[in-house]
Amino acid sequence: MPFITKIKTFAALGSGVIGSGWVARALAHGLDVIAWDPAPGAEQALRKRIANAWPALEKQGLAPGAAQDRLTFVATIEECVRDADFIQESAPERLDLKLDLHAKISAAARPDAIIGSSTSGLLPSEFYESSTHPERCVVGHPFNPVYLLPLVEIVGGKRTAPEAIEAAKTIYTALGMRPLHVRKEVPGFIADRLLEALWREALHLVNDGVATTGEIDDAIRFGAGLRWSFMGTFLTYTLAGGDAGMRHFMSQFGPALKLPWTYLPAPELTDKLIDDVVDGTAEQQGERSIAALERYRDDTLLAVLDAVKTSKANHGMAFGD
Numbered sequence: 001m002p003f004i005t006k007i008k009t010f011a012a013l014g015s016g017v018i019g020s021g022w023v024a025r026a027l028a029h030g031l032d033v034i035a036w037d038p039a040p041g042a043e044q045a046l047r048k049r050i051a052n053a054w055p056a057l058e059k060q061g062l063a064p065g066a067a068q069d070r071l072t073f074v075a076t077i078e079e080c081v082r083d084a085d086f087i088q089e090s091a092p093e094r095l096d097l098k099l100d101l102h103a104k105i106s107a108a109a110r111p112d113a114i115i116g117s118s119t120s121g122l123l124p125s126e127f128y129e130s131s132t133h134p135e136r137c138v139v140g141h142p143f144n145p146v147y148l149l150p151l152v153e154i155v156g157g158k159r160t161a162p163e164a165i166e167a168a169k170t171i172y173t174a175l176g177m178r179p180l181h182v183r184k185e186v187p188g189f190i191a192d193r194l195l196e197a198l199w200r201e202a203l204h205l206v207n208d209g210v211a212t213t214g215e216i217d218d219a220i221r222f223g224a225g226l227r228w229s230f231m232g233t234f235l236t237y238t239l240a241g242g243d244a245g246m247r248h249f250m251s252q253f254g255p256a257l258k259l260p261w262t263y264l265p266a267p268e269l270t271d272k273l274i275d276d277v278v279d280g281t282a283e284q285q286g287e288r289s290i291a292a293l294e295r296y297r298d299d300t301l302l303a304v305l306d307a308v309k310t311s312k313a314n315h316g317m318a319f320g321d
């Protein structure tokens with residue numbers, strides 16, 4: 001059976017940080033959105049988050065007909081998914097919860113509607129175990145803020161049809177995203193394995209009293225963070241090898257990987273470490289609210305995205321290159 005790839009109605013289950021980001025992206029692309037979240041006050045919180053994201057989406061450019069009032073909030077899973085052309089689940093990261101939720105979602109959804117999960121690292125073969133028509137079930141792992149960052153990692157499980165991966169690619173691309181197919185089903189996929197390695201090392205640096213959270217963030221944002229928006233680690237290090245490129249880089253810096261610079265196993269999350277991290281980030285946040293910081297992040301991201309797009313075009317490249 002062919003899967004639906006031209007979507008008009010987007011179903012969102014779970015409307016926290018990530019679910020609301022999906023809703024904002026889908027609305028900005030001119031879709032009708034149906035959302036469900038079991039928490040009391042979830043609808044109001046969702047509408048508030050979308051309103052906070054909307055100015056950035058307007059600056060980026062809305063699709064014809066895009067409007068915040070094309071969101072309908074419903075009371076049951078079945079109402080949410082029954083008529084949807086595409087379904088994205090963004091519920092808490094718990095295997096038991098996702099297993100139970102997907103059994104219900106897939107039983108009520110149209111069999112040709114692709115179902116995506118936002119999971120950061122759970123395995124689709126496991127949490128789609130009890131799903132109806134598991135051949136249309138994928139992971140679509142986004143990055144925060146979902147309504148601005150293009151990357152979405154697509155991961156299939158043992159029973160996912162190759163056509164479903166292709167259909168998911170088409171759908172996410174139509175939503176303005178840059179899909180990356182993770183060909184092997186591994187915990188943490190690609191991006192979160194990289195991000196977690198950095199995060200573990202950062203916690204060790206705080207735990208060992210080497211640096212504050214603010215100093216560690218400075219080390220990222222004034223250095224590698226700037227170049228990461230347009231060039232990844234491998235190409236960056238090719239340039240760092242000079243004219244001799246990556247082979248020279250490997251022989252010069254490869255052996256240092258065996259030196260004990262890094263810790264890799266996670267530090268114990270002691271009360272002191274948690275307090276140091278929370279106090280450090282509170283100081284970084286200062287008097288600014290989370291919503292104000294989100295607006296600052298969104299505006300800066302838009303500026304970076306624009307700059308990268310323009311510079312790539314000047315060098316004969318498309319944004320997705």
Ligand SMILES: NC(=O)C1=CN([C@@H]2O[C@H](COP(=O)(O)OP(=O)(O)OC[C@H]3O[C@@H](n4cnc5c(N)ncnc54)[C@H](O)[C@@H]3O)[C@@H](O)[C@H]2O)C=CC1
Nearest residue numbers: 014015016017018019039090091092093118119120142144
């Ligand atoms: N926060 C992040 O940076 C990222 C999170 N993710 C993934 O997105 C998913 C959601 O994470 P967040 O939005 O951060 O969490 P969150 O805690 O902000 O939101 C989760 C929402 O799910 C709702 N919920 C609770 N039980 C539910 C159920 N049985 N069915 C449906 N919804 C339910 C909660 O009321 C809440 O609104 C997780 O799988 C997470 O791994 C993916 C990328 C980034």
Ligand SMILES: C[N+](C)(C)CC(=O)CC(=O)[O-]
Nearest residue numbers: 119120142143144192195
């Ligand atoms: C912390 N996290 C693992 C939930 C982060 C992600 O999954 C992606 C992101 O937005 O950094």
